Amino acid sequence: MKKKIYRIIGLVLVFVILFFVSLPTLLHKAGLHPQYKDSKVYNFKNKKAVIITTSHNLLNKPGEKEGKLTGVFASELTVPYYEFLDSGVQVDVASVKGGEIPIDPESFFYAVKTIEDKRYLKDKLFQDKVKNSILIDNLKIDDYDFVFISGGWGAAYDLGYSEILGEKISQAYYSEKTIIGAVCHGVLGFIKAKDSLGKLIIKNRRMTGVTNKQIKELGIDFTPQHPEDELIKAGAIFESKTAFRDAFADLTITDDNAKFVTGQNQNAGHETPQKMMDILKRKL
Numbered sequence: 001m002k003k004k005i006y007r008i009i010g011l012v013l014v015f016v017i018l019f020f021v022s023l024p025t026l027l028h029k030a031g032l033h034p035q036y037k038d039s040k041v042y043n044f045k046n047k048k049a050v051i052i053t054t055s056h057n058l059l060n061k062p063g064e065k066e067g068k069l070t071g072v073f074a075s076e077l078t079v080p081y082y083e084f085l086d087s088g089v090q091v092d093v094a095s096v097k098g099g100e101i102p103i104d105p106e107s108f109f110y111a112v113k114t115i116e117d118k119r120y121l122k123d124k125l126f127q128d129k130v131k132n133s134i135l136i137d138n139l140k141i142d143d144y145d146f147v148f149i150s151g152g153w154g155a156a157y158d159l160g161y162s163e164i165l166g167e168k169i170s171q172a173y174y175s176e177k178t179i180i181g182a183v184c185h186g187v188l189g190f191i192k193a194k195d196s197l198g199k200l201i202i203k204n205r206r207m208t209g210v211t212n213k214q215i216k217e218l219g220i221d222f223t224p225q226h227p228e229d230e231l232i233k234a235g236a237i238f239e240s241k242t243a244f245r246d247a248f249a250d251l252t253i254t255d256d257n258a259k260f261v262t263g264q265n266q267n268a269g270h271e272t273p274q275k276m277m278d279i280l281k282r283k284l
Contacts, residue, residue, distance in 0.1 A: 023111045031248030033075060033114050036270040042087035042277050049084045049146035050092045052136060053077060054154035057102035061222045071102025073152035076183050078116035079269030080148050081126065087277055096158045098135030104152055137164050141171040144178055146276050151184025156223035159188040160230055166192025173201050179276045183263035184210045187227050191234045203235030205255045208264045214246035240264055
């Protein structure tokens with residue numbers, strides 16, 4: 001009898017171990033962090049990009065002073081960084097408040113950690129850029145060929161409220177060479193950008209961002225701004241895809257003027273910068 005019990009326990013342990021070992025593969029096959037099938041390596045040695053992130057590090061409800069640690073979702077920073085870098089682009093890293101960028105610790109969980117996340121954890125130069133990010137106020141946007149805004153839960157607390165970020169995106173909009181992109185909550189960085197007449201730049205533009213459905217499914221619907229709601233309020237034409245869980249959905253949209261490229265969530269981390277670089281390549 002004891003041998004039978006031990007055998008059953010052993011089989012259960014083997015099953016549990018196999019499940020946890022295979023979990024990253026299972027999630028990837030379900031749609032998490034897909035590779036972009038049309039990925040290319042460009043030769044942009046004289047081009048520059050800046051990746052802008054949140055500076056907010058607490059996930060809490062209005063009025064609360066404590067909460068879970070959060071920030072930028074790791075892959076929404078690391079994947080575009082290496083996409084640009086591997087194509088010869090010089091990449092700067094900036095944030096709303098400058099200084100050390102908070103990275104959501106849960107985004108380094110082994111089952112969702114990307115190859116780029118692992119590369120970052122061994123990359124002292126990149127880590128130094130994250131610890132000493134440029135204050136967005138000090139950015140000379142006209143210097144950049146690519147302006148990319150990362151998401152993460154922290155972005156719901158500061159990107160959409162930053163007048164300075166709105167001004168920087170407006171400057172990028174009027175720069176002939178600059179292509180603008182964002183994924184997930186990063187699109188909140190667009191909602192205060194205005195044109196020379198004081199009108200919102202993203203009005204009537206096709207865009208995407210993390211859906212209300214995904215936010216609700218993850219139980220984080222108490223954050224102050226939701227991209228789907230805010231883009232619609234700003235007059236953008238919001239588009240999205242859905243899945244059994246929207247964390248596994250994937251969509252990237254280039255607006256009709258090829259000025260903005262937006263990705264629905266973390267799954268667009270490869271495709272969004274790739275499409276930004278493709279736009280530049282076709283301009284040259």
